[in-house]
Amino acid sequence: MLVKVPSALNLGLETLAMEVEVNVASRGLPAFEIVGLPTKTVAESKERVKTAIVNSNIEFPSRRIVVNLAPADVPKQGSFYDLPIAVGILTAVTGCPLPKKSLFFGELSLDGTLRHTRGALLLALFAKERGIKNIFIPKLSANEAAIIKGVNIYPIDSLNQLLLFLCGQIDIKPATHCLGQQPCISAEFDMSEILGQERAKRAIEIAAAGGHNLFMVGSPGSGKTMLARAFSGILPLLNDKETLEVTKIYSASGLIPPLGSVIRTRPFRSPHHTISDAGLIGGGSHIRPGEISLAHRGVLFLDEFNEFSRMALETLRQPLEDGRITICRSREKSTFPCQFILLASANPCPCGYLYHPKKVCICRPREIERYRKKISGPILDRIDLCLEVPVVNVKELSGDETVRKTLEPSELIAQRVIRAREVQAKRFIKEGIYTNAEMRNRQIKKYCRLCDVVTEILIKAGMNFNLSARSFFKMIRVARTIADLEDSQEIEVSHMAEALQYRLRENKNG
Amino acid sequence: MKIVTINSSKYPCLLKGIHQPPESLYYKGRWREGIFKCCLAVVGARAMTSYGRRVTDELVSKVAEAGVTIVSGFMYGVDAQAHRAALSVDGKTIAVMPCGIDLIHPEYQDELYRQILTKNGLIISEIEGSSPPGLWTYPRRNRIVAGLSQATLVVEAGLKSGSLITADLTKRFGRKLFVVPGPLTSSVSQGTLQLIKEGASMVTSADDILEVYGLKSTGAYGAGPRQKNLNFLERKIIEKLAQEPREIDVLSRLVHTASANLGATLSLMQLRGLVNEEEGKYYVS
Numbered sequence: 001m002l003v004k005v006p007s008a009l010n011l012g013l014e015t016l017a018m019e020v021e022v023n024v025a026s027r028g029l030p031a032f033e034i035v036g037l038p039t040k041t042v043a044e045s046k047e048r049v050k051t052a053i054v055n056s057n058i059e060f061p062s063r064r065i066v067v068n069l070a071p072a073d074v075p076k077q078g079s080f081y082d083l084p085i086a087v088g089i090l091t092a093v094t095g096c097p098l099p100k101k102s103l104f105f106g107e108l109s110l111d112g113t114l115r116h117t118r119g120a121l122l123l124a125l126f127a128k129e130r131g132i133k134n135i136f137i138p139k140l141s142a143n144e145a146a147i148i149k150g151v152n153i154y155p156i157d158s159l160n161q162l163l164l165f166l167c168g169q170i171d172i173k174p175a176t177h178c179l180g181q182q183p184c185i186s187a188e189f190d191m192s193e194i195l196g197q198e199r200a201k202r203a204i205e206i207a208a209a210g211g212h213n214l215f216m217v218g219s220p221g222s223g224k225t226m227l228a229r230a231f232s233g234i235l236p237l238l239n240d241k242e243t244l245e246v247t248k249i250y251s252a253s254g255l256i257p258p259l260g261s262v263i264r265t266r267p268f269r270s271p272h273h274t275i276s277d278a279g280l281i282g283g284g285s286h287i288r289p290g291e292i293s294l295a296h297r298g299v300l301f302l303d304e305f306n307e308f309s310r311m312a313l314e315t316l317r318q319p320l321e322d323g324r325i326t327i328c329r330s331r332e333k334s335t336f337p338c339q340f341i342l343l344a345s346a347n348p349c350p351c352g353y354l355y356h357p358k359k360v361c362i363c364r365p366r367e368i369e370r371y372r373k374k375i376s377g378p379i380l381d382r383i384d385l386c387l388e389v390p391v392v393n394v395k396e397l398s399g400d401e402t403v404r405k406t407l408e409p410s411e412l413i414a415q416r417v418i419r420a421r422e423v424q425a426k427r428f429i430k431e432g433i434y435t436n437a438e439m440r441n442r443q444i445k446k447y448c449r450l451c452d453v454v455t456e457i458l459i460k461a462g463m464n465f466n467l468s469a470r471s472f473f474k475m476i477r478v479a480r481t482i483a484d485l486e487d488s489q490e491i492e493v494s495h496m497a498e499a500l501q502y503r504l505r506e507n508k509n510g
Numbered sequence: 511m512k513i514v515t516i517n518s519s520k521y522p523c524l525l526k527g528i529h530q531p532p533e534s535l536y537y538k539g540r541w542r543e544g545i546f547k548c549c550l551a552v553v554g555a556r557a558m559t560s561y562g563r564r565v566t567d568e569l570v571s572k573v574a575e576a577g578v579t580i581v582s583g584f585m586y587g588v589d590a591q592a593h594r595a596a597l598s599v600d601g602k603t604i605a606v607m608p609c610g611i612d613l614i615h616p617e618y619q620d621e622l623y624r625q626i627l628t629k630n631g632l633i634i635s636e637i638e639g640s641s642p643p644g645l646w647t648y649p650r651r652n653r654i655v656a657g658l659s660q661a662t663l664v665v666e667a668g669l670k671s672g673s674l675i676t677a678d679l680t681k682r683f684g685r686k687l688f689v690v691p692g693p694l695t696s697s698v699s700q701g702t703l704q705l706i707k708e709g710a711s712m713v714t715s716a717d718d719i720l721e722v723y724g725l726k727s728t729g730a731y732g733a734g735p736r737q738k739n740l741n742f743l744e745r746k747i748i749e750k751l752a753q754e755p756r757e758i759d760v761l762s763r764l765v766h767t768a769s770a771n772l773g774a775t776l777s778l779m780q781l782r783g784l785v786n787e788e789e790g791k792y793y794v795s
Contacts, residue, residue, distance in 0.1 A: 198769035199758045355789040360697055361557065365586045366618055388790035390757045403763065460781050482770075497774035501758075 001026075003091045005084040007104050008126055009076065010119040012287050012327075012334025013252055015126035020081060020104075021068040022088025028064035034085075036069030039077045048079075048108045049086045056112035056159045061093055075331065077286050080117045082108035083136070086159060087166075096167045102134040103127055106141070106156065113158045114138035118254030121247055121262075124148040136162065139175075140258035144251060146177035147244075147262050179261050187233030187268075189226055192407040196392040200227055203387045203502055205413050208234045209420035210481030211435030213320070213342040213382060215305070215504075218389030219356045224345040227389070228301045231343060232268040233410035235299070236418045242297045245337060249289050249296055267298035269340075273307040281315045282327050287334040292319050295340035305344040306374045313379055316342070320382040323438070339438070342383065346375075357391055384437060384474045385502040420484040436481045444473055448480050454496045461500050475499045511638070512537050522546040528657040528683050532636035536611035539632040545602050548723045549579045551655045551680070553673040554588025554665035555698040560755065560788045562666040562698065565690050566591045567598075569663070572716035574601025576725045581606065581658050583651055584623075584633075586616055588665045588673075593622060593631075603631045604658065608651040612640040652676040661686035661722050663713065667701030674701050677710070686722055688713045740784075743767060743775060748784065748794055755791035 005020040032046050053060045067085050069076050083106035091098055105123050107115040120137050124145035127135050134152045137145060142155035152174040156162050164170045191201060200216070204227060207214040216224045238246060247262040256263075271280065271291045282290030292300055302308060319325045323339040349368045353359040363371075380386075397403050424435055427447060433439070439447065450458065458475060461467060467475070479491045479499040488495070514520050515534045520543060525531050550573055554562060570592050574580050580596040582589040584605040596603040605626055609615045611633070614623050626633060636654065637647065652675050656662055662680040664687070667673040680687045687710040692699025706712050713719060716727045740748065746765045750756065758776065762769045776792055779785045786795035 196759055198762060199773065202770045202773075364556075366616065369618070390759065390790055392759075400763075457778070457781065461777075464781060493778070494771070494774045497777040498770055500777040501773040 001092045003088045003098070005088045005091070005098065005104055006102065006132075007081065007084040008123055009074065010078070010122050010252060011074075011332060012289075013122065013248055013336060014334070015119075015122050016074070017126075017130065018074075019070045020084035020088055021070060022085060022092060023066045023068075024061055024089065024092040025064040025066070030062040030064060032065045032067075034067045034069065036067075036072040037075045038069060038081075039075060041079050042069070042076045042081055045079065045082045045085060045108075048082050048110060049089065051110045052082070052108040052112045052159055053086060053089065055110060056163075058090065058093075058159070058163070061089065065089060075286075078117075078119075079107035079115075080105050080119065082106060083114065083138075083156075087136075087162070090159070090163055091166070094163070094167065096163075098166065099134055101132050102136060103132055104136045106136070106138040108159070112160060114140070114156050116140035116258040118256070119251055120145040121147070121251035121256070124151055124153060125248070127151045141256075142175040143177060143259050143261050144247065144256050146175040147247070177261065179264070187230050187410060189230040190233060191230050191410040191413055194223060194226055194230060195394055195397040195403060195407070197223055197227065197389065198406070199501075200387055200389050201408075201413075203385050204231055205234065205417065206478060206481050206485065206502070207231075207341060207343070207385055208413075209417045209485050210384075210424070210477065211341055211437035212384035212478060212481065213437070214344070214385040214387065215380070215383045216343075216345040216387050216389050217348050218345070219347060219354070219359075219391050220352045222389045222391045224389050225303055228270075228299075228303070228343050228345060230410060231299055231301070232266060234413045234417050235266045236414065236421055237264050238266060238297055246297050249293050249336065253289055253294065255294070267295055268301065269295040269298070270301040270303060273302070273304045275308070275312060277309070277312050277315050280312050281319060281325055281338075282334070282336055283329070285329070287327050287329060287332050289336045290325075292316070292325065292338040292340060293336035296337050298340055299343055300340045301343045301345075303345050305346040306371055310374060313375065317378050317382070320379075341437075344383070345389075348388075355388075355390075380504055381468070381470045383504075384478050386504040387502060388505075416485055419487070420481065423484045423487065424481075436477050436484065439477055439480075441473055444476055444480075448476050448491060450476070450491055450496075453493055454479075454491055457493060457496055457500075461503075465500070465503060466506060467503065471503060475503065478502060512541070513638075514541060522658060524549070524660070525654065525657045528653065528679075530653075531657065532654060535634050535636060536638050537632055537634040538611065539627050540630065541632065542630075545579050545604065545632055546658065547579070548577065548725075549581050549604070549659040550719060550723075551581045551659035551662040551676065552588065552592035552665065553582060553652075553655065553662065553667075553676045554592075555667055555671055555673065556585055556587035556589075557668075557698055558587040558591060558666060559696060559698060560791070561692065561696070562588055562690075563591055563788070564793070566665050567595045569665075569690070569713065569716050569719070570595035571599045571601070572727045573719050574603070575599040576716075576720050576723075576727050577601075578720070578723055578725070579604060581655050583608065583648075583655055584615070584619065586619065590619055590622055592665075593626060597625055597629050597631070600629065603629075605631065605633045606651050606654045606658070607633060607635040607637075607643075608647040609635065609643040610637045610639040610641040611635040613642065615643055648672055649675050653679050656680045656683060656685065659685065661688060661719065663688040663690070663719060664702055664705060664710075665690045666692055666696075666698040667705075668698050669700045669704070671698075671701045674705070677705055687711065688719055744779060744784070747772075747775065747779065751785060751792055751794045755788070755793035757791050761792065 002023045009018045084104040120141035139155035155175045326335045348354040349363040354361040479495045482495040574596040579602040581604045582592045656679040689705045689710040
């Protein structure tokens, strides 16, 4: 008997319809074959399905069983074919008809229960698009899919339960979405825990408000990492559209925990500097999103920026410009969004103690030059804010009453950031962007009119500080954000003057 | 090959007077005897601080402007800064190399090397060809630097600095030794402070040096054109920065102004040429 079980296949962020055809033959020696370009995980599903059926106290048919994964020419990968294969075999044995317009998707455990499977949200989106009514997926993955309205998401516990439901003996209620635990950790530090560094905190506030990339340079122990870790605490929550974009990526990567819900907080990713190119921008034989995509709509923190491999750094160029990355391999091609805030930090020199108030730098000018040259001009061009983080005398500051009084909690800063973001969202409502950092030159000309005095200052600064043409636009973008933080329509002199503080300084020694 | 031997009439007489003068000098550039008339050796630490940089710029440019030739060793740090400062006022400068005349050492300062040559400076060495520098060539080079000059100025030096060798040779040759005082807290001032203790002349302005040559410069140290039209905050900033270079965060506490506003004010002041910044610290320019 031949049964066709509809299922789907995730390729990157895209989902393709596919069918699992199961034939339980009435003749031939007992066997169990899977065809249709299965990879190792799929081929192994034979054993899982067989054992799970047996352990569910159902007799496994000792017939010749052939499973075809159609279309047969796309390589199949992943463990989610377990459920459709098992359902196919059980249907063939019991003869209960499958419900119309349904999808089956999920990994089996040997005891017949279903395990958490990645990509559930993508499947639900696909179902909605194609007008499919019912999805049967593991209970542990149902919550993330249930965010999509208009599709019945049936949370399945075990094979037995599903079998009883298909035979009409019990009823399973479709899952309703609940906003459960958040997979992303919130900020480790509060801004008020960081003493001093008022200038750095201000720069971070501007970066958060306008979505600008930020490069921090400072000696070890100056507090760069702490500042970065406090960064996610001042970012606003994701809006509904962004939530879906981010959750899709996390779902495809299998990073949504069991029973997890959609992601509302902005992701904060901090990969180690030994990361490979593919790990950073995405790739692999079966293309997976990289760290830059996992940081979509959030923060990508690259600590020890200079220590990353040159290749890895250079691959960042195009994603930083475009906000998305297309990865091409001979067999597959995937596009992932990657609109993130790049937060980079580095030491001023290889030994780390250049400009340190107490310690002596032992680097030679040549070494420092080589160290700095590792970050190419095109990368620096794409970073709006540059900042030196000085070493702070914590002992002295912690005793200072006035310093303590001016410490602001992250919450307060976040409110200002949210307000500035609202101003920007309103301004760019027709442009399809959210923040000032995303403005292209054309949009800068349209939305950032400079009065004569401000233009004059910018031109003067351009001559005195040797600003490049691209730097001009950077300064205008940053000034626009500073103005937005003050809810000012015009870019005033003070805004532009402050923006100039965060320009990239040339190295004068050497 | 350009060479001047000790028997030549072109050989600088001051150098002839030292113990073991070099037999022959190889050189690049145009040999004009005028360049050897008034010479000041400027030496100092490779690990120059921003203080050292500012002092070198200030003193050397004034001395060179008055017509004194600046002699130094082309090493990075104070040496290179001294050459640059001399060139910035179109002054005369001589670089004495520790290696063969055909070698640029350190090689990445080739830009400065070319500038010295195009701006009528002189590059000399007692070693021919392109033999690399060795540990022993540096002290040999230092004796030429000191030997060519009527006086030596030490800007910054640690306790084990090679500049102390030059200082020692200067004293032995009976020439005048000038030292720039530095802060007690700085490791690259320990050597210079030691020299002052031992009786070297402390320099507080370019005039102190120029006196030796019978010359005079214009204005005292740090007395730039007086700025008017300063508002209350700007005046306060100038007052605080004149004491020592400061970071924005530190300054903001001293003048009771938020970092953001202060940053904007400082940017504008920098554009007006009132202040300058280096290593994240602002100072009065």
